[in-house]
Amino acid sequence: MTRIEVQSLTKEYGGRRAVDDVTFTVRPGRVTGFLGPNGAGKSTTLRLVLGLDRPTRGTATVGGRPYAALGEPLRRVGALLDTQAPHGSRTGRDHLRVLAASNRIARRRVDEVLEETGLATVAGRRVGTYSLGMRQRLGIAAALLGDPGAVLLDEPSNGLDAEGIIWIRGLLRRLADEGRTVLVSSHLMNETASFADHLLVLGRGRLLADTPLREFIHARVEPRVRVRTTDDGALRAALAANGHEGVRHEDGHWTVRHARVETIGVLASRAGIPLLELAAEEATLERAYLDLTAGETEFTAPPQEART
Numbered sequence: 001m002t003r004i005e006v007q008s009l010t011k012e013y014g015g016r017r018a019v020d021d022v023t024f025t026v027r028p029g030r031v032t033g034f035l036g037p038n039g040a041g042k043s044t045t046l047r048l049v050l051g052l053d054r055p056t057r058g059t060a061t062v063g064g065r066p067y068a069a070l071g072e073p074l075r076r077v078g079a080l081l082d083t084q085a086p087h088g089s090r091t092g093r094d095h096l097r098v099l100a101a102s103n104r105i106a107r108r109r110v111d112e113v114l115e116e117t118g119l120a121t122v123a124g125r126r127v128g129t130y131s132l133g134m135r136q137r138l139g140i141a142a143a144l145l146g147d148p149g150a151v152l153l154d155e156p157s158n159g160l161d162a163e164g165i166i167w168i169r170g171l172l173r174r175l176a177d178e179g180r181t182v183l184v185s186s187h188l189m190n191e192t193a194s195f196a197d198h199l200l201v202l203g204r205g206r207l208l209a210d211t212p213l214r215e216f217i218h219a220r221v222e223p224r225v226r227v228r229t230t231d232d233g234a235l236r237a238a239l240a241a242n243g244h245e246g247v248r249h250e251d252g253h254w255t256v257r258h259a260r261v262e263t264i265g266v267l268a269s270r271a272g273i274p275l276l277e278l279a280a281e282e283a284t285l286e287r288a289y290l291d292l293t294a295g296e297t298e299f300t301a302p303p304q305e306a307r308t
């Protein structure tokens with residue numbers, strides 16, 4: 001079992017903390033989404049785990065050892081980082097063959113991973129002619145080459161089209177089902193929700209959440225009801241009598257938090273309250289994530305003017 005363990009990990013660049021005292025464990029057999037806004041410190045954390053950078057403090061281990069101490073590391077952990085650019089003049093197949101040879105990986109694995117990533121038909125073409133999506137697949141093929149127990153992918157959907165995105169979801173699921181440790185970074189909540197079982201959320205270098213995806217959704221997505229009536233007084237009284245608190249907005253509509261349309265509809269009907277509007281106003285997962293990471297982004301757009 002190849003767990004990834006990060007303990008009090010800290011990385012400073014010129015006095016600025018890119019990663020700030022982060023502790024987590026990535027377990028095998030599930031897909032862990034590594035989420036955070038741009039500049040949150042995801043790539044830096046992955047680089048520290050992969051021994052590509054030295055921590056200011058703390059430790060990161062793969063299967064109980066620091067990356068640098070792993071014998072034949074490609075067989076233990078495969079990684080896709082956006083910084084890895086294969087030689088443009090080599091063919092995809094040659095790129096993988098060189099990697100395989102230098103890591104004492106059987107040559108037949110090259111054809112297996114080419115097949116697995118859908119690159120078999122373009123394997124003889126120079127990498128320089130590849131589309132962004134093909135390069136991304138080649139990076140994933142390289143990560144899988146050593147049949148590793150742990151896979152770390154930094155924004156793997158980058159450049160992939162809709163079909164590629166569906167393919168990557170299936171791949172991540174299969175890798176986890178095979179008992180591997182799968183850590184996938186992204187800055188997009190809804191995309192991560194489509195494949196992750198577990199979430200690690202980073203903001204300005206700090207760990208903001210380490211939770212199963214279901215719990216994240218359950219705890220943060222609050223059902224609300226939007227309602228409008230000709231009799232505000234009666235609605236207020238009926239809501240209060242049933243333990244609900246409604247907020248009336250200037251334009252006359254109400255928001256009732258922690259409530260469902262079924263409940264509010266029945267309640268209004270029983271009280272004989274005429275309704276002009278009744279709708280579910282589900283706060284989206286994206287909204288919940290943006291709320292969590294608000295103030296944790298390095299670069300924020302200027303606030304939009306209030307809509308009227």
Ligand SMILES: Nc1ncnc2c1ncn2[C@@H]1O[C@H](COP(=O)(O)OP(=O)(O)OP(=O)(O)O)[C@@H](O)[C@H]1O
Binds near residue numbers: 018036037042187
């Ligand atoms: N080599 C470096 N030298 C100086 N600062 C760095 C270096 N690498 C990263 N940083 C800084 O560390 C912070 C975290 O960056 P990092 O790339 O880890 O974030 P990220 O979460 O991966 O963001 P993105 O989604 O944009 O890739 C940023 O402020 C970045 O500018």
